[in-house]
Amino acid sequence: MINAIRLENFGMHERVAWQNLRPLNLILGVNGTGKTFILKAMYVAMRTLEQYKRGNAQQSLPDILQEKLHWTFQTDRLGDLVNKANHAKLTFAMTVDNDKSISYEFGRDTVGKILKAGTTFQRNRDSNTIYIPAKEVLSLQDVILKSREQDMMYGFDDTYLDLVKALQLPRQRGKNYQYFAASRRLLRDILGGAVDYDEQKHQWYYKKGNTRYSINTTAEGIKKIAIFNQLLANRYLTPRSIVFLDEIESSLHPQAVVAFLQMLYELSQSGMQFFIATHSYFAIKELYLLAQQHHMSIPVLSLSDTGTPAYDDLLAGMPDNSIIDTSIHQYEKEVDFPLENGYAQRA
Template structure:
């Protein structure tokens, strides 16, 4: 579990220190406030440790990890040069990042300057690799592009961020069997009920939605259901069971309110089963649904944090955090939704 993230001069953030909850973490802000930047930074750190650990027979080395982390940051963010991720002001600036974990052996600190092309300086080297995968779900669904995407991505230069490739790899993993299968079924059944069927992957690498009336190829399925299908598939493979990380950018995108309610409950259920969930949103409906669920007896013990990203008077973005939405300050996009509700009620009366 990631416990803290401290950043200085990273993209739009002059300085920020985020303390995460064990279960669910919700980052709220307007467009351009840096929500996705935080998600991608966390993912880059987690994925580098997981991927390098699967390749290596020994623990992390400073030289090897510096190269791997720099490559991951560039491939995930897709800047022209790594230094473009440092906050831009007059003169040279240095970006510093520190991440601390429940397992202190994973703690890491690194930095890079605005002139850096593709190298980071490792200030704190972890002493072991992560044995837990991180799942990154972008705003776009990936099931329709899945056939042959990974092989093409690895053999051609494509201007797609590497999170797409990584998630497609996890979508293609075999289904979970054995002692954990019952727990998978417990989480999977409500998702399949919401979709009206189950997700199937055929030998040709195409996903289908299997319903009572037959199979439907994924491009013919509504996009909101395809997003739900991604989550269902990752639950079915065990990628999000007992441990791991779910990092999701705008889960509410292209979903109707009924499906948003299902997503909110599933994210909390996954977090209570051991996955640490970190999402970014500017949906008042989703936030309200999460708060409603937290009053439910099943989720009252959930360790949840909310983070509000707001423009700072001195420039850049500041972060307010708390255990409830009303502790993270005013978010303009949320205020607009509330103000519209008031205008609608006035118009009705």
């Protein structure tokens, strides 16, 4: 589990120091405040740790890190990731599994080679981290694979490529992890059917009753939930996995968002960790209710265009945030509207 992160001069972020992280963690902020940037920075670090000294791989930690940063942020020069507001170096540090860490730094003149990077891990972290972007990938898998593996082109970053490869792993037979089996039943209820992969035709299908539909004609929300179902079924995800969810509400009905978050809570009890970025008041409210119901800490990182982050916890209440403020403002307008109409009619 990620316990804490600290980054300075990373992209648009001058300084973020998020500590005491828990199984469920929330990132808020309007568009352009860097939510995805932070999720990807953590993802790069975790995937580097998981590839480090795995199997017969002989790549050094800086080499793995450099390649992962390059293809995740898709920048020709690593120095382009350094904050332009001052002349200080980009620094990143993350504490994992309570007593281990990974850190690195480089300046704006860095092209590719990272000279200062290290970890206290003696071998790779035995898990599989995954990043689930806002856009679904099932109907795009062939395009993503060709773009990256054949053409070596920018467009779909490593979060997409890693996800497509993970989804293509066959489903495992036999008894699944206890929490995973229960969660998959919840997912099937949300889906209202099943999504399967035809290995011979290399195509995904949505099946409802006895009818099978092309994945291209299936709703975006169904495809997004099916992604998670497949990762549980093929056991790419384990109880030590970390999952990054960008705009969890994308293409999902609020009722499905609530059910999805209930399932994530159940999975978090198995040991999995989640980082959720959202613009949805429904998602924030449901996480707040989960925190109150189970008396559990859910740390919140709120980003703003002022550049100064705020740190809250849903166990202590709903945080001050533009998403929440907008929802409250709409409610107040709705309450005041009948009074204003009534006054105008009487006048």
